[in-house]
Amino acid sequence: MSTSTEQFADVSATTLLRFATAGSVDDGKSTLVGRLLHDSKSVLTDQLEAVEAASIKRGQEAPDLALLTDGLRAEREQGITIDVAYRYFATARRRFILADTPGHVQYTRNMVTGASTAELAVVLVDARNGVVEQTRRHAAVAALLRVPHVVLAVNKMDLVDYRESVFAAIAEEFTTYASELGVPEITAIPISALAGDNVVEPSANMDWYGGPTVLEHLETVPVSHDLTACHARFPVQYVIRPQTAEHPDYRGYAGQIAAGAFRVGEEITVLPSGRKSTISAIDALGESVDIAWAPQSVTIRLADDIDISRGDLLAPSGDAPATSQDVEATVCHVADRPLAVGQRVLLKHTTRTVKAIVKDIPSRLTLDDLSQHPNPGQLVANDIGRVVVRTAEPLALDSYADSRRTGSFLLIDPADGTTLAAGMAGESFATAKAVAAVDEEEGWDF
Amino acid sequence: MTTVVHAHDTTDSPFALSHLDSLESEAVHIFREVAGEFERPVILFSGGKDSIVMLHLALKAFAPAPVPFTLLHVDTGHNFPEVIEYRDRVVARHGLRLHVASVQEYIDAGKLRERPDGTRNPLQTVPLTEAIQQHRFDAVFGGGRRDEEKARAKERVFSLRDEFSQWDPRRQRPELWQLYNGRHAPGEHVRVFPLSNWTELDVWQYIAREGIELPEIYFAHEREVFARNGMWLTAGEWGGPKDTETVETRLIRYRTVGDMSCTGAVDSDATTLDAVIAEIAASRLTERGATRADDKMSEAAMEDRKREGYF
Numbered sequence: 001m002s003t004s005t006e007q008f009a010d011v012s013a014t015t016l017l018r019f020a021t022a023g024s025v026d027d028g029k030s031t032l033v034g035r036l037l038h039d040s041k042s043v044l045t046d047q048l049e050a051v052e053a054a055s056i057k058r059g060q061e062a063p064d065l066a067l068l069t070d071g072l073r074a075e076r077e078q079g080i081t082i083d084v085a086y087r088y089f090a091t092a093r094r095r096f097i098l099a100d101t102p103g104h105v106q107y108t109r110n111m112v113t114g115a116s117t118a119e120l121a122v123v124l125v126d127a128r129n130g131v132v133e134q135t136r137r138h139a140a141v142a143a144l145l146r147v148p149h150v151v152l153a154v155n156k157m158d159l160v161d162y163r164e165s166v167f168a169a170i171a172e173e174f175t176t177y178a179s180e181l182g183v184p185e186i187t188a189i190p191i192s193a194l195a196g197d198n199v200v201e202p203s204a205n206m207d208w209y210g211g212p213t214v215l216e217h218l219e220t221v222p223v224s225h226d227l228t229a230c231h232a233r234f235p236v237q238y239v240i241r242p243q244t245a246e247h248p249d250y251r252g253y254a255g256q257i258a259a260g261a262f263r264v265g266e267e268i269t270v271l272p273s274g275r276k277s278t279i280s281a282i283d284a285l286g287e288s289v290d291i292a293w294a295p296q297s298v299t300i301r302l303a304d305d306i307d308i309s310r311g312d313l314l315a316p317s318g319d320a321p322a323t324s325q326d327v328e329a330t331v332c333h334v335a336d337r338p339l340a341v342g343q344r345v346l347l348k349h350t351t352r353t354v355k356a357i358v359k360d361i362p363s364r365l366t367l368d369d370l371s372q373h374p375n376p377g378q379l380v381a382n383d384i385g386r387v388v389v390r391t392a393e394p395l396a397l398d399s400y401a402d403s404r405r406t407g408s409f410l411l412i413d414p415a416d417g418t419t420l421a422a423g424m425a426g427e428s429f430a431t432a433k434a435v436a437a438v439d440e441e442e443g444w445d446f
Numbered sequence: 447m448t449t450v451v452h453a454h455d456t457t458d459s460p461f462a463l464s465h466l467d468s469l470e471s472e473a474v475h476i477f478r479e480v481a482g483e484f485e486r487p488v489i490l491f492s493g494g495k496d497s498i499v500m501l502h503l504a505l506k507a508f509a510p511a512p513v514p515f516t517l518l519h520v521d522t523g524h525n526f527p528e529v530i531e532y533r534d535r536v537v538a539r540h541g542l543r544l545h546v547a548s549v550q551e552y553i554d555a556g557k558l559r560e561r562p563d564g565t566r567n568p569l570q571t572v573p574l575t576e577a578i579q580q581h582r583f584d585a586v587f588g589g590g591r592r593d594e595e596k597a598r599a600k601e602r603v604f605s606l607r608d609e610f611s612q613w614d615p616r617r618q619r620p621e622l623w624q625l626y627n628g629r630h631a632p633g634e635h636v637r638v639f640p641l642s643n644w645t646e647l648d649v650w651q652y653i654a655r656e657g658i659e660l661p662e663i664y665f666a667h668e669r670e671v672f673a674r675n676g677m678w679l680t681a682g683e684w685g686g687p688k689d690t691e692t693v694e695t696r697l698i699r700y701r702t703v704g705d706m707s708c709t710g711a712v713d714s715d716a717t718t719l720d721a722v723i724a725e726i727a728a729s730r731l732t733e734r735g736a737t738r739a740d741d742k743m744s745e746a747a748m749e750d751r752k753r754e755g756y757f
Contacts, residue, residue, distance in 0.1 A: 016465040045730040083600045083615065088593045088645045095465040097643055109620055116622040224462040237478040242511035250510055256475040256624070261461070285474065285506045293461050297474035297507070310482045334620045348625055351482065408623045417629025419619040 014090070015223050020099040020114035020147070022107075022138040023124030028155045032124065032193035033087065033100055036215065039200040042089035084114050093219045108367070108382040111138065112332045112422055115145040116408070119223055122151045122214070123174075127160045127190070130170045136177060137367040143181035143429055144330065144384070146404055149221050150183050153214060158192040162205040181370075182430020189214055227293045231321070231398065232260030233406045234268075234314040235350035240299055252283060252299035253308055258350060258405035259398075261293035262300065267317040270308055271396035276317055277302040294405070311352035313396045313406070321406070323394035327356075330365075330400075330428040331387050331411065331421040333379040339387075339411065339420050340378040346412040347391055347423075350405070353412075355392040362386045365428065379421070387423070399426030466652055473500075473640040474507040475624065476603060480585045480638055481507075481514050483628050487585035487638075488578075491517040491544070493529035493661055494703040496589030496641055498536075499649055502658050503640060504587075505540065515587070516543040520574045522566040523550035524706040526680070532661040545581065547573035564686070565708045571755045575611040578635055585628065587638050593645045594734055597749035603642050609633040611755030646701075646733050647726055654719040665722065666699045666714045677710025701726075701733045 023029040037043045087098040099114030101107070115121055121142040125135050142150050152174045160166045171188035178186050189198055190209055197203035198213045212220070240252040262268075266279050281301040282292050292298045300314065308314075315321060327347070333339050339358060347356040364376040364385040372386075379385045389411075400407030411421040463471070480487050489504060491497045504513045519533060537544045549569050552558040558569050578586060592599045602618050604626045619627050628636050641649070653660065671678040671694065672687040679686050681693045686707070698711035699722070716722045748756075 014465045015462050016468040044732045046732055083618075084620075085596075085599045086592045086643070087599070088643070090645070090647070095645075095648070113620045113622055117624070222459070224459045226459060227461045237475070238482045238508075240508060240511050244510075244512075247510045254478050254507070256471060256478075283509075285470065286509060295468070295471055295475075296463065297471040297478070334622075346629075348627065350625075351479070405623065408625065410622065410625050410627060412627060412629060416631065417627065419622075419627050422620070422622040 014093060014095055016095045016097065017120065017218060017221065017223050018097045018099070018118050019120040019122065019218065020101055020111070020118040021122045021124070022101055022111050022114075022141070023122075023134075023153075023155075027124040027126050028193045029100075029124050032122075032153065032155065032191070032199065032214070033098065035193050035196060035199050036098075037087060037089055039196070040089045040091055040215070042087075084110050091215070091219055096218065107137070108141065108332060108384065109334045111141045112145060112334070115141055115147050116404075116422065118145075118147050120149040120151065120218070120221055121147045122153055124153045124155050125170060125174070127154050127156045127166055127170065131173045131177070133368050135174065136369075139174065139178045139183065140181060140367045140370060143178065143183050144332075144424070146400060146424075146430075147183075149185045149187070150178060151214065151217060152178075152186060152188040153193075154188060154190045155193050157190045157197060157203075157206065158195050162190075162197075162203075164190075164206070164208040167209075184430075187211070187217055189217065227259075227261045230260035230294075231319050231402060232262055232316050233258040233321075233350075233398070233403060234262060234300060235352070235406070236308055236310055236312045236314065237351050238310060239308065250301075251305065252301050253314070254297075254299045255351070256297045257292060257294040259294050259403045261291055262298075262314075262316075263291045264289075268302070268314045269317045269320045270306065271313040271315060271320060272323045272394045273307070273312070275306045275308075277304040277306055279303075311350075313350065313352075315396070321396045321398050323396050325391045325394050327387075327389040327391060327395065327397060327409075327423075327425055329387055329389070329409070329423045329425045331379070331385060331423045333381060333383045333385070333421045335413070335418050335420045336381050337413075337418070337420075338378040338380045344414065345389075345420060346414050347389060347395070347409050348412060349395050349397060349409040352395065354395065355414075356389050356411070358387060358411075359390050360388040362388065386428070387421075389423075397425045400424035401426055401430065466648065466655060469644055469648055470503065470506075470652070472624075472643065473503045476626070476638060476640040477504050477507040477587075479626055480587070480628070484585040484636070486581065486583050487515045487587065488518045488545070488581070488583045489513075489515050489587040490574075490589070491519050491533065492589075492703065493519070493525075493533040493536075494589065495649055495653065495660060495664060496591065498658060498660060499644075499652060500587060500589050500640060501536070501540075502656060512541065516545060518545045518547065518574075518577055518581075518583070518586075520547045520570045520577070521549060522570060522705040522707075523548065523553075524566050524682075526661070526663055526700075526703065526706060528663050529661045529703055532659075545577060547577040549573055563707075565705065567705045567708050568751060568754075568756070570705075571611070571751070575755045578611060579609070579633075584630065584635050585638050586635055587640060589641055590639050591641050591644050591646070591649075592639075594732070595748045597752055601639060601642065601752075603639055604628050605637040605639065606630060607635050607637055607755065611635075613637075613752045613755070615749075647723070650719070650723050650726055654723060661703065663700045663703065666697055666717045668695055669698055669711065670694070671696050671698060671711060678712070679710060680706050682706060 085100045089096050101110045101114040123138045154167050154170050167190040175186050191198040200215045236253045237255040240254050242250050264279050269276050280303045282289050283299040343358045345356050363372040363374050398407040407425045409423040670681045672691040699714040716725045
């Protein structure tokens with residue numbers, strides 16, 4: 001691949017893909033990420049020199065590409081990755097934002113964070129070990145966060161003599177498991193990140209594999225679909241009222257379309273008030289348009305002068321969500337202090353923050369085997385559980401399965417603003433049969 | 447074969463956004479979140495390309511109303527005159543309000559001491575922090591990008607700072623979906639980075655697409671420079687060159703704009719935006735690696751400065 005200038009000539013043709021990688025250091029994740037960055041010429045000379053110098057200082061013979069992503073002093077000193085690191089690279093067809101999530105430390109919190117904005121997740125396994133407990137956890141998080149595309153990268157194929165049977169068995173086991181969890185699209189790719197097989201260039205050692213390389217897949221996986229089929233949602237962020245001589249009566253509702261598409265002339269309902277009006281104009285950052293869609297930031301003007309403020313939601317009148325003060329959801333607990341039944345919190349949903357109380361924590365989920373443990377009483381850091389929350393005001397909440405943007409929320413500690421939990425309204429997984437309740441036993445914790 | 451391999455269309459649906467439109471939409475969303483949730487936001491405006499793009503995005507986010515934020519420039523006293531002239535012109539054109547925190551005034555008052563190496567970049571932290579406290583700014587927009595430096599790769603879009611402006615990586619909140627949590631205690635503030643996901647190339651492509659005017663030092667011109675630490679520095683009253691350093695006239699441009707004492711120029715004949723974009727796409731050095739002496743001090747130079755309250 002060349003970084004010639006003509007590949008950047010037509011900037012309107014390049015799209016953006018956000019993706020996340022999951023896997024432990026032993027699976028070769030750093031090597032894969034390093035190779036993607038290196039082979040797409042995104043690691044520059046001075047960065048490589050810095051990594052080489054630091055590697056020598058640590059007594060390592062080869063440059064340790066993990067040092068590229070381990071940005072904090074504590075991480076380098078302890079040789080661990082603490083936090084999600086964001087990496088950027090580009091090819092002629094796409095710009096990529098990679099959320100590189102650590103394998104061991106705080107893995108649930110970090111992978112949930114990385115997966116929340118990802119359209120694709122790469123799960124790595126070592127071909128010698130196959131699908132292990134960690135792999136099942138990663139698949140479960142991707143399924144829970146409803147990441148639309150999952151790639152299983154079966155790495156270290158060179159160490160199993162590039163045998164198709166090894167790959168096929170791992171691919172089948174993983175695909176069956178992830179499909180049961182409702183992952184809509186799974187692509188398994190046999191690779192050797194170290195040798196470069198099927199990462200950027202097709203492998204000469206695996207003629208039996210006819211699919212795309214990792215990079216080819218990243219470049220061509222669809223990042224958009226027919227948005228007219230989605231429930232259209234527009235959370236109001238800010239009311240624009242210039243009140244100037246030039247624009248004495250301008251009143252526009254600024255926001256980012258969270259889902260679907262909106263058209264001029266369409267009748268909308270404002271939630272939670274239930275008032276109705278018609279879209280009279282859409283201003284798309286300086287350009288007047290007839291239609292706009294997610295995730296465009298626009299300003300919507302209405303035919304009627306009705307009371308609308310930050311935190312309200314505009315939706316097509318024929319397709320408005322129900323409002324409710326009772327939220328049932330799956331949460332991932334991300335804070336060091338626990339979340340307990342009876343706790344008072346703030347709930348942030350789109351642009352609306354309301355008071356809420358945790359009424360119940362019916363169960364905690366073990367990611368290893370997807371078993372549920374009833375009435376844990378509280379959730380601690382990196383736990384995933386079901387919660388029932390009562391809010392002080394009605395919310396127009398979609399189910400997370402229908403809309404990642406308007407079905408998600410944060411629980412916040414009102415005392416100091418700490419983000420306690422990431423919430424997803426509705427059922428945990430696309431298929432209920434994957435999750436079977438079990439009786440509480442001793443020694444369950446992982 | 448059990449693998450589910452899908453043949454994808456090579457073209458996306460009509461609803462696909464270009465990468466620049468995606469980044470623009472995300473940045474505008476961030477500006478509007480801050481306008482909706484904070485009392486006294488301010489944009490750090492240096493006249494460098496990243497802060498110029500930030501201001502352009504803020505203007506678009508609230509049009510046809512004016513930008514609901516003031517600007518703050520931390521003036522090291524070693525600025526490029528072309529940049530100060532540009533700053534004042536832009537402020538006047540858009541009717542903005544500009545606060546200036548002056549490093550020179552701190553030195554004159556004896557509150558800060560000049561460093562032996564003459565570099566004033568690290569001296570910006572105290573005037574910045576005191577300006578934030580004095581004006582009670584609760585949200586401070588910075589043009590920092592995660593692609594710039596490895597400590598910045600771990601930075602949040604909303605970065606919580608204590609009353610001393612200090613950055614504690616372990617205190618930062620996980621950022622999920624597009625739900626930014628800006629809650630903070632009195633006296634604390636939040637640094638906000640709307641360009642977090644932009645790369646240097648994105649910034650230049652966006653400048654070209656939007657036709658944004660820049661200070662002329664970003665384009666190739668002849669200038670009297672001298673070599674120090676492998677970089678071309680501008681000769682001038684700020685303290686260079688020393689006796690052992692020779693001045694020569696070269697065709698150069700600036701890839702970043704900061705304090706004259708630690709911002710290096712690069713050899714370049716790129717006089718147009720297209721030529722600059724071509725040059726960056728082909729460059730084998732990062733912009734900070736090519737032009738910033740202050741980041742070369744140690745492996746954790748940026749992390750240490752950020753912890754102290756730097757941008």
